[in-house]
Amino acid sequence: MNEIWTEKYRPRTLDDVVGQKHVSERLKAYVASRNMPHLMFTGPAGTGKTTCSLALAKEMFGGEWRGNFIELNASDERGIDVVRGKIKEFARTAPLGGAEFKIIFMDEADALTSDAQAALRRTMEKYSSICRFILSCNYSSKIIDPIQSRCAVFRFKPLSAEDVEAYLRKIVAQENIQIDDDAMKGLVMVARGDMRRAVNSLQVAASLGKKIDLDLIYQTIGMANPEIVKNILETALGGNFVKARDTLENVMIEYGLSGQDIIRQIHSTFFDLSLSDSEKVRLVDKTGEIEFRIVEGSNERIQLEALLAYLVMIGGNRRRRRSNALRILGSILSEASSRTSRDEHSSRTSLSLWSSLS
Numbered sequence: 043m044n045e046i047w048t049e050k051y052r053p054r055t056l057d058d059v060v061g062q063k064h065v066s067e068r069l070k071a072y073v074a075s076r077n078m079p080h081l082m083f084t085g086p087a088g089t090g091k092t093t094c095s096l097a098l099a100k101e102m103f104g105g106e107w108r109g110n111f112i113e114l115n116a117s118d119e120r121g122i123d124v125v126r127g128k129i130k131e132f133a134r135t136a137p138l139g140g141a142e143f144k145i146i147f148m149d150e151a152d153a154l155t156s157d158a159q160a161a162l163r164r165t166m167e168k169y170s171s172i173c174r175f176i177l178s179c180n181y182s183s184k185i186i187d188p189i190q191s192r193c194a195v196f197r198f199k200p201l202s203a204e205d206v207e208a209y210l211r212k213i214v215a216q217e218n219i220q221i222d223d224d225a226m227k228g229l230v231m232v233a234r235g236d237m238r239r240a241v242n243s244l245q246v247a248a249s250l251g252k253k254i255d256l257d258l259i260y261q262t263i264g265m266a267n268p269e270i271v272k273n274i275l276e277t278a279l280g281g282n283f284v285k286a287r288d289t290l291e292n293v294m295i296e297y298g299l300s301g302q303d304i305i306r307q308i309h310s311t312f313f314d315l316s317l318s319d320s321e322k323v324r325l326v327d328k329t330g331e332i333e334f335r336i337v338e339g340s341n342e343r344i345q346l347e348a349l350l351a352y353l354v355m356i357g358g359n360r361r362r363r364r365s366n367a368l369r370i371l372g373s374i375l376s377e378a379s380s381r382t383s384r385d386e387h388s389s390r391t392s393l394s395l396w397s398s399l400s
């Protein structure tokens with residue numbers, strides 16, 4: 043009942059892995075030939091690197107897979123020597139069930155310094171007659187060339203929104219959950235192709251309420267509803283500082299957000315506001331400064347209020363410019379109409395400008 047869904051619903055076979063067809067097809071060919079080179083899996087978190095390694099081992103070794111597969115973390119805080127010790131221990135015994143080799147899955151290989159990678163490379167050489175390595179990392183560029191050139195490299199892509207949604211819908215059906223369409227959309231959006239994140243957020247939301255709506259999703263992931271954030275910024279731009287400040291405070295309490303959480307969200311909301319490019323640039327600059335101050339430990343409430351005040355000022359300039367423009371147009375118009383139809387063209391232009399501004 044308390045099972046973690048990312049484990050419960052982890053695909054067991056290569057065929058069940060979602061997306062990544064370019065990877066799973068080639069891995070299936072290794073299974074068919076009962077052999078494989080060293081592999082390197084690169085790509086963002088939650089896209090199936092560990093899952094594919096486990097499925098590959100199961101299909102390659104069948105019932106004996108546990109004896110022929112070991113999962114190590116390269117960034118083991120006890121150091122590369124501990125990792126090498128474990129590899130030595132594992133490689134000491136022959137593969138089970140008549141297999142030709144064992145598989146060593148090494149997670150976070152890109153966390154190793156280049157000296158540690160050089161040591162890893164020597165270890166790979168030493169045991170390559172009996173072990174195949176699968177190195178998993180986020181960025182292949184952080185892996186030294188001599189290791190890269192010994193591996194077949196597989197690039198995992200962020201999963202598509204359709205794939206994430208289809209996968210979540212299966213879980214929703216099996217777990218008997220009720221979820222709104224826009225809550226589902228929100229989940230998929232914030233996961234940004236990371237299936238682990240999507241499944242974890244769904245599980246947390248499901249533990250909070252039987253019926254999942256968008257607001258619950260945002261509470262789960264520690265984010266305010268973007269519509270509300272946008273609204274706060276627009277209120278400040280419209281000149282209502284007190285209302286903007288009070289709403290912001292309520293939102294932070296309701297969603298349990300820190301100053302840093304909310305400022306990140308404010309920052310990504312600027313681009314949804316109808317502001318000129320130069321206004322956006324000024325706001326981003328100011329937000330960077332304020333974020334820095336909050337990180338450095340300055341009072342976050344004062345800093346957030348300063349940002350809202352800045353928005354009020356930008357909105358104020360905007361309103362002043364607009365009323366100046368309106369005033370000038372007004373005088374052009376009245377002059378033009380006094381000249382009657384002599385200058386009908388200019389009066390028409392002014393009229394259309396007037397209506398677009400008011």
Ligand SMILES: Nc1ncnc2c1ncn2[C@@H]1O[C@H](COP(=O)(O)OP(=O)(O)O)[C@@H](O)[C@H]1O
Nearest residue numbers: 048052059060087088089090091092093237238
């Ligand atoms: N391609 C995928 N297809 C289906 N589920 C996936 C996929 N990638 C990740 N998942 C889900 O996310 C969890 C974490 O995936 P994992 O393979 O450990 O990611 P990583 O790429 O970080 O190693 C899995 O248990 C599974 O539930």
Ligand SMILES: [Mg+2]
Nearest residue numbers: 091092149178
């Ligand atoms: Mg992993």
